[in-house]
Amino acid sequence: MRPESGTGLVNSALPEALSRRHFLKGTGAMAIGFSLLPALMPRLVAADTESANGVRPAKASSSDVDAWLLITGRGELVIYSGKVELGTGVETALRQIVAEELLMPMAATRFIQGDTQLTPDQGYTAGSNTINQGSVPMRRAAATARRLLFERAAEQLQVQVDQLTGSDGNIHVAGDEAQAVSYASLIGNGLLEASIDQELAFLDADRYRLVGQSIPRVDIPSKVFGRFTYVHDLTVAGMLHARVIRPPDTGATRVTAELKSVDRSSIPAGVKIVQRGNFLAVVAEKEWQAISAADALKVEWHSQPRLPRMEQLYTEMRAMQSEEKTIASSGDANTALGEADETIEAVYQWPYQMHDSIGPSCSVANVTADSAEVWSSTQGVYPLRSCLADLLSMPEDAVRVIYVEGSGCYGHNGADDVSADAALISQIVGKPVRVQWSRADEHGWNPKGPAMVMVLKGGLSSEGDITSWTFDNWTPPHLTRPIARMGAKNLLAGNLASDLVPDGPAIGGDRNAGVTYRYPNYQVTTHWIPVERSPLRPSALRALGGIQNSFANESFVDELAHAAGADPVAMRLNYLQDERAIAVIKAATEKAGWQARKSPQRHLEHTDEMLSGRGMAYAQYKNGSAYVAIVAEVGVSVDTGIHVGKITVAHDCGLIINPDGLRNQIEGNVLQGISRTLKEEVIFDQIGVTSLEWGAYPILTFADIPEVDIVLLDRPELPPLGAGEPTIVAVPAAIANAVFDATGLRLRTVPFTRQRLKAAFSAA
Amino acid sequence: MTTRMTLQVNGEAREVQIDATTPLLYVLRNELELRGAKFGCGLGECGACTALVDGRPVRTCVTATGAIGERSIVTIEGLGSAENPHPLQQAFIDEQAAQCAYCISGMIMTAKALLERKASPSDADIRNALSANLCGCGTHLRIVRAVQRAAGVMRGETAKPDDAGMKDEGVQHAS
Amino acid sequence: MDNSGQFRQRILVTLCLLSAGLSIPAGAARPAGQTDSALDRGRYLTQAANCKGCHTTILGQPYAGSVAFDTPFGTLYSTNITADEVEGIGAWTEDEFVRAMHEGIGRNGQHLYPAFPYTAYTQLSREDVIAIRDYLMAQPVVAHEVPSNDMKFPFSNRSLLWFWKLMNFDEGRFAADEDQSEQWNRGAYLTEALGHCGQCHTPRTLTQGLDDDEKFAGAVLQGWRAYNITPHETGIGNWSGEELRFYLSTGHIPDKIASGGPMADVVTNSLRHLSPEDIDAMATYLETIPPQAGIVPALSDVSFNLDEPAEDSALAATMASGEQLFETACVSCHYPDGGGPGGAYPLFPHHSAVRAEDGLNLINVMLQGLERHGSDGYKFMPAYHALMNDEQIAAVVTYVGRRFGGYEADFSAEDIRKQRQEH
Numbered sequence A: 001m002r003p004e005s006g007t008g009l010v011n012s013a014l015p016e017a018l019s020r021r022h023f024l025k026g027t028g029a030m031a032i033g034f035s036l037l038p039a040l041m042p043r044l045v046a047a048d049t050e051s052a053n054g055v056r057p058a059k060a061s062s063s064d065v066d067a068w069l070l071i072t073g074r075g076e077l078v079i080y081s082g083k084v085e086l087g088t089g090v091e092t093a094l095r096q097i098v099a100e101e102l103l104m105p106m107a108a109t110r111f112i113q114g115d116t117q118l119t120p121d122q123g124y125t126a127g128s129n130t131i132n133q134g135s136v137p138m139r140r141a142a143a144t145a146r147r148l149l150f151e152r153a154a155e156q157l158q159v160q161v162d163q164l165t166g167s168d169g170n171i172h173v174a175g176d177e178a179q180a181v182s183y184a185s186l187i188g189n190g191l192l193e194a195s196i197d198q199e200l201a202f203l204d205a206d207r208y209r210l211v212g213q214s215i216p217r218v219d220i221p222s223k224v225f226g227r228f229t230y231v232h233d234l235t236v237a238g239m240l241h242a243r244v245i246r247p248p249d250t251g252a253t254r255v256t257a258e259l260k261s262v263d264r265s266s267i268p269a270g271v272k273i274v275q276r277g278n279f280l281a282v283v284a285e286k287e288w289q290a291i292s293a294a295d296a297l298k299v300e301w302h303s304q305p306r307l308p309r310m311e312q313l314y315t316e317m318r319a320m321q322s323e324e325k326t327i328a329s330s331g332d333a334n335t336a337l338g339e340a341d342e343t344i345e346a347v348y349q350w351p352y353q354m355h356d357s358i359g360p361s362c363s364v365a366n367v368t369a370d371s372a373e374v375w376s377s378t379q380g381v382y383p384l385r386s387c388l389a390d391l392l393s394m395p396e397d398a399v400r401v402i403y404v405e406g407s408g409c410y411g412h413n414g415a416d417d418v419s420a421d422a423a424l425i426s427q428i429v430g431k432p433v434r435v436q437w438s439r440a441d442e443h444g445w446n447p448k449g450p451a452m453v454m455v456l457k458g459g460l461s462s463e464g465d466i467t468s469w470t471f472d473n474w475t476p477p478h479l480t481r482p483i484a485r486m487g488a489k490n491l492l493a494g495n496l497a498s499d500l501v502p503d504g505p506a507i508g509g510d511r512n513a514g515v516t517y518r519y520p521n522y523q524v525t526t527h528w529i530p531v532e533r534s535p536l537r538p539s540a541l542r543a544l545g546g547i548q549n550s551f552a553n554e555s556f557v558d559e560l561a562h563a564a565g566a567d568p569v570a571m572r573l574n575y576l577q578d579e580r581a582i583a584v585i586k587a588a589t590e591k592a593g594w595q596a597r598k599s600p601q602r603h604l605e606h607t608d609e610m611l612s613g614r615g616m617a618y619a620q621y622k623n624g625s626a627y628v629a630i631v632a633e634v635g636v637s638v639d640t641g642i643h644v645g646k647i648t649v650a651h652d653c654g655l656i657i658n659p660d661g662l663r664n665q666i667e668g669n670v671l672q673g674i675s676r677t678l679k680e681e682v683i684f685d686q687i688g689v690t691s692l693e694w695g696a697y698p699i700l701t702f703a704d705i706p707e708v709d710i711v712l713l714d715r716p717e718l719p720p721l722g723a724g725e726p727t728i729v730a731v732p733a734a735i736a737n738a739v740f741d742a743t744g745l746r747l748r749t750v751p752f753t754r755q756r757l758k759a760a761f762s763a764a
Numbered sequence B: 001m002t003t004r005m006t007l008q009v010n011g012e013a014r015e016v017q018i019d020a021t022t023p024l025l026y027v028l029r030n031e032l033e034l035r036g037a038k039f040g041c042g043l044g045e046c047g048a049c050t051a052l053v054d055g056r057p058v059r060t061c062v063t064a065t066g067a068i069g070e071r072s073i074v075t076i077e078g079l080g081s082a083e084n085p086h087p088l089q090q091a092f093i094d095e096q097a098a099q100c101a102y103c104i105s106g107m108i109m110t111a112k113a114l115l116e117r118k119a120s121p122s123d124a125d126i127r128n129a130l131s132a133n134l135c136g137c138g139t140h141l142r143i144v145r146a147v148q149r150a151a152g153v154m155r156g157e158t159a160k161p162d163d164a165g166m167k168d169e170g171v172q173h174a175s
Numbered sequence C: 001m002d003n004s005g006q007f008r009q010r011i012l013v014t015l016c017l018l019s020a021g022l023s024i025p026a027g028a029a030r031p032a033g034q035t036d037s038a039l040d041r042g043r044y045l046t047q048a049a050n051c052k053g054c055h056t057t058i059l060g061q062p063y064a065g066s067v068a069f070d071t072p073f074g075t076l077y078s079t080n081i082t083a084d085e086v087e088g089i090g091a092w093t094e095d096e097f098v099r100a101m102h103e104g105i106g107r108n109g110q111h112l113y114p115a116f117p118y119t120a121y122t123q124l125s126r127e128d129v130i131a132i133r134d135y136l137m138a139q140p141v142v143a144h145e146v147p148s149n150d151m152k153f154p155f156s157n158r159s160l161l162w163f164w165k166l167m168n169f170d171e172g173r174f175a176a177d178e179d180q181s182e183q184w185n186r187g188a189y190l191t192e193a194l195g196h197c198g199q200c201h202t203p204r205t206l207t208q209g210l211d212d213d214e215k216f217a218g219a220v221l222q223g224w225r226a227y228n229i230t231p232h233e234t235g236i237g238n239w240s241g242e243e244l245r246f247y248l249s250t251g252h253i254p255d256k257i258a259s260g261g262p263m264a265d266v267v268t269n270s271l272r273h274l275s276p277e278d279i280d281a282m283a284t285y286l287e288t289i290p291p292q293a294g295i296v297p298a299l300s301d302v303s304f305n306l307d308e309p310a311e312d313s314a315l316a317a318t319m320a321s322g323e324q325l326f327e328t329a330c331v332s333c334h335y336p337d338g339g340g341p342g343g344a345y346p347l348f349p350h351h352s353a354v355r356a357e358d359g360l361n362l363i364n365v366m367l368q369g370l371e372r373h374g375s376d377g378y379k380f381m382p383a384y385h386a387l388m389n390d391e392q393i394a395a396v397v398t399y400v401g402r403r404f405g406g407y408e409a410d411f412s413a414e415d416i417r418k419q420r421q422e423h
C-alpha cells in the first residue's frame, strides 16, 4: 500500500522538475547494467505499480554498479543509498559526491534512501560513518559508470577515451564541443552491465566543481514551507491511531512489571484495546480519541523497585560484575606510577542521558496475513526488518521497511521501538496503524546514552613530565539496536509482549578511551557491564562513549598540567607528534588568541563573584578519525552557574564535501555538547525514569547559546571523514577546564549544574 | 460527541466535524491535512506546534479547537510557499537554518509574531522571543541569524553582499 | 508492591483543555475505601495524617524517610518509618510507637524535634495511632539509612527540647467540644490532629511554637507561603462552601485558585483520599475558625491601574521581556483576560500567588512547576528552573505581578536566585 500523503519511496524534497511522478512518466528509465530479477518483478509491481517503470528492487549484489545508481533515459541520476538523511545534510553531501564523480549537475540527481526493497544494505546510518565509509561504494560505482560511459562515447565518436572530456551529463571531444553525446543517449537503447571496479581512481581534487562547495541543502526548502513529509506526517488509507500504555518501570533495561488488570469499561466504546503479554495499546479512528483513551484507561500493574538509588548509581556500577578488557597499553604503567614523583587520581562520572528529539518517535505499519510494510525513521532498515520479522513471525522477505525521515534522533531513540509497536498492533487489528509516541514515551522509554564512570591515575616526574597514565572505565555496551537475526529482544514491543531482555555487543564504551598522547607508560582498561545489569536500557547516543571518555581524558591532562605547573596547551603539544593533531590545536588556540597560562587564574572566594576563564580540549574521534580542538570561554559564579560565552573549534575531517553543511554540524555538536555538559541528566527512582518532559529533563535554550567560531582545515587530497559526532566529544572537557581555569574548581560529574558547582565550592 | 464548526484557516473557511475539546493541532494535521505544525510535547513546552491565531503565537497542542471560534488561524503553509516565500522562509533557506528542521515551523511562526510587534529586534530580543521554543539539533545560531536577516528584508533593506548566508571563509587549506 | 503505575504511565498525556464550561461536579471527592478491615482503616488514617508526605523523598521509596527539613536551627531528616528492624520502626513496640506519636519521645527516650508534628498527633486516639502503626508495618520494608541530622549548636542537644516542650507542647488526647456538632468535632479532629494543617498555616512564635492567636493566618515554610485559611476576605472568606469542599479534595477551584508546591503534595498524598463526609467535616470546622487578616489582598481590593513604567527604564525593559516570554511560554495555557483562544487556566488575578506581593509562590511555581493529583485528576505545569534563566523568570514574574496581580512588582534575578536556594 502506498502512503496517501508524503511518499515512502522518494524524497518529497525534490524540485518539481524532478518529482517522482514526472520522472516515472518519462520514457524508459534504464539502469546501467539493469538486470531486474524476473521473480521479484511481479511483487514489486503489485507493491507499487507506478514504480515498475524506474524504481527497481535492491540488487542482490552490492558489487554491481546498478545497486547504487541508475541513469534514466531523461538523463537523471538516481542514487540508491542505504545510508539515510537524519537531518544532518548527508543526502546533499552524497548527491554532491556522486554527481561530482559522474560529472553531472546536482539538479540531475535523485535520491532514494533506506528501503529494504530498493536500496543496498549499508547497516546503520550512524557513527559518523556515512561520508567516510557509506559514500565509498556509491562513489566507486559512479567512477565505474563514468569510465563505461566514456568508453562507450569513445566508440561512438571514434576517438580515444583520453581525448574526451565531460560535463553536465554530456561527453564531448576536448576542444570541440560539437562532437558530443549525452549520457542519456549512450544508455537510451542498450544496457551496460558492470561490476564496480574497486581500483579505479577517483576524480582529481582539482577538478571538483561540487565537492568543497557549500551547496544548499536539498531538503530545507520544503521543510521551511511546512510541506516536507516526516514519518509523523505520513498517512495510509484506512489507517488507525494507536497509543501504547506502558508499565511503571519506565526505561528500565529489564521490564518486570506485570499487567494485573485492565478496566475495559474505563474508556469509551469505539476504542479497541490490544493486549499481548504486557504489551497493551488502545486503537482508535481519531488520534485524539486514542490519546484520551490511553489517558483514561484504568490499568493496574504489579511492579518492584529494582533500580539502584540514583545517588548510589556510580558506586554500584563500579561494584557490578563486569568484564575487563585492555584497550591499550604500553610499557608498565603501574610500576611507573609507583615510581613517579607525584601521582594524582581522579574519578569522573557521567549520567544517563536521552536523545533530545523534538518530535517523539512515530511510525506507520501495514501488516497483512502475508506481508508487512513499515514506514520508519530507523537508522537501519535492514536490521529492523530482521527483528520485525521475528516479532511478527514472518519471513524476512515478507517485510519491507521504508525509511522516512523523522525528527533529529542523535542515535538510537524510539524510532525502532515505535515501528515495532505499530507493526505489532497492525498485525493484531489487521489494519494499517500509526503510532505516535507521547513526550513521556520518548523521554521515558527511548534507550539512554549510558552512564559511565572513569577513573584515571597519572604519574609525574620531578621535571613535570608525565611518566605514567592509567585509565579504567565502567560502562554498559552502547549498542542495543535491533541487530539482524537477533530476534525481537531489542525492540520494546518484544520485551513487553514476550518478556525478552535487551542485549548487545560490547561496543562504544571504549570509544576514545585509548591514548592519543605519547606517554611512555599507559594502561587503558574498560570494565564492561552486561546490558541487563545497566539500570536503564543503554544504547547509542551521539558519539557513544567518546564523549564520556574524552571528558575524562581531556580533563585529566589538564589536571596533570596543573600539577606540573604547565600551560595545558603546551603540555598537550609535548606529547603529540601527529601533525594533524598539532595543526588543529594550533589553529584553535591561535583563532581564540590563547595565552599560555597556568590554571587556575584565580580561586573563587565568594559565591557571588563572577570569574571568567578559558579551557581547551582536543580529540581525534575514535582515535583514528577526524581531529578537533576546542577552546571554551566561560563565565562562572556559584550563584548564577556556568555560562559558556564562546567556543572556538578547529576541525579537520580530511576532504570537506560541503563547508556550510559541515559548519552546521559542528555548530550543532557544540550546542548539544554544552547542553549535555551543563544540563542533561535522566532522573530515575527505584522503579523507573521520572524525568518525562522538558521541564524535568531540560536542554539548552536560546538564552544559553554562546558565540561559535569555527576554523575548518580542508585536506582535499585526503579521504573525507564523518563530522556528525567528532566535535561533541571535546566540548565537555573544554568547559570543565575553563571552569577550573576561572575558579580553581574541578568539576568531575556531569551535568555541571549550579548545585554541583556549589557543592564543589563548599568542598574546596 | 462531535460538533460541526467552521474555522478560518490560512484565509479560507474550513468546515470540520470534531469533538470540540480536540486540540487544534490534531484538527490542523489530521482533518485539514496541514501538517506543517508538529507534535513535540503536547504540553505547551516546546513550541513545535505553534500557529498564529489572530496574529499571536499559539501552542496548538494545548488549545482546544472549540475555543478558537471565528479567529483567524495561520499555519506555516499559509505563510508562504516555494513560489511565493515569506521573507522568514526565504531567510531560513538563505541561512541554511535547519538541521532536522522539526522545530523550524514553530520557530518561524513564533518569529513572525515577534517581527510583527518589533520590526528591528536585537539579537537578544530574538533569543528571548524564541527561548521557549526548543531545538534539539542545536540550530539556534542560524535561526537567530535567519530571523535577523528576515527582519532586514521586511524593513526593506537590501541584503548586503557580506550577508550571504553561507560563508566559506574560515576554511584553511591545510595541505 | 502495587504502585501508582497509572500515575506514571499516564503522566503528561493530556492537559485539561477547555476553560469554558468547567464546573464543579457535585460530590467530586471519591469515597475512600470504607473501613472494612483494620488495614483499610490504617491506610485511611495514614493518608489523612499524610505520613508519606514527610517520610518519602522525591525519588525514594514510600515511608523510607530522608526528606530534609531546613529549620532555623539546622537541617533535620525525616526518619525511615517502614518496618525495617534496623533503619525503620520494625523493632519498635506498640507502646514505643504510641509514645513517639503522643509524647514526642523516641525509642531510646530522647526528645524528638517538633518538625515531627507530635504536637498535633498527641490528640489522636490510641486506637487510631495503633491503626496507623499496623498499616505502616504492613508496607514494603526498605532498609534505607537516613542521614544524621545536622543541627547547629546548641540545638544539636536534644535535652534542650525539654524546655521547648514545656513552652510549646500540651500533651493530651482530643477532647470533643460538647457545644459543637459531631460533624464539627470530626472536622476539628481531622484538621488539627490528623491533618495537622496548623503546622504550615499557623505562624510561629519566636521559639518556633505555633502561635494560636493567629491560627491558620498563613506562614512561610520551606520557601513556600502557606496562605491564610481563615474565613476572612483575605483568606477563604469569599469562597462558597461548595468551593471550599471542592478545593479540599481536588486542590483547585476552576478559574479561582490552584494549589501548588507542598499543598499540591498534601492533596496528592492525603486530601484526595478523604471521604466526602470527612471533607465536609473539615470544611465545617474551617468555616468556624476566627477570621484573621492575611497578606494577600482580596481581589476586590486590588486596583489594576498601575502606572506604566517610564520608557527606557530598566523596569520597562523587564516588562517587555516578561510580556514576550508570557506570550510564547505561558499564554497558550493561561490566556489571561478571556479575550483570546484556549487557555486551560485563565483568570490570573484570582490566584493568590499572583496577587501576593512577596511573589514567593509565583516564583516557586515558575521554578518547580506544578504537579498535583486531585480527586478530579492529574494537573501539571512544567518546571522552568532550567528552561528559563533567572533574568527571564524575574521578567515573567514581574510582568504577571504588575499586569495581573495589580501590585508594583519589580523582581530581580537576585530574587529568583534566592528562591532557588530555598529548595
Ligand code: FES
Residues within 6 Å of the ligand: B038, B039, B040, B041, B042, B043, B044, B045, B046, B047, B048, B049, B050, B059, B060, B061, B062
Ligand atoms: S507540541 Fe505544542 S508546545 Fe510542544
Ligand code: FES
Residues within 6 Å of the ligand: A087, A358, A408, B098, B099, B100, B101, B102, B103, B104, B134, B135, B136, B137, B138, B139
Ligand atoms: S533543527 Fe532539529 S530540532 Fe531544531
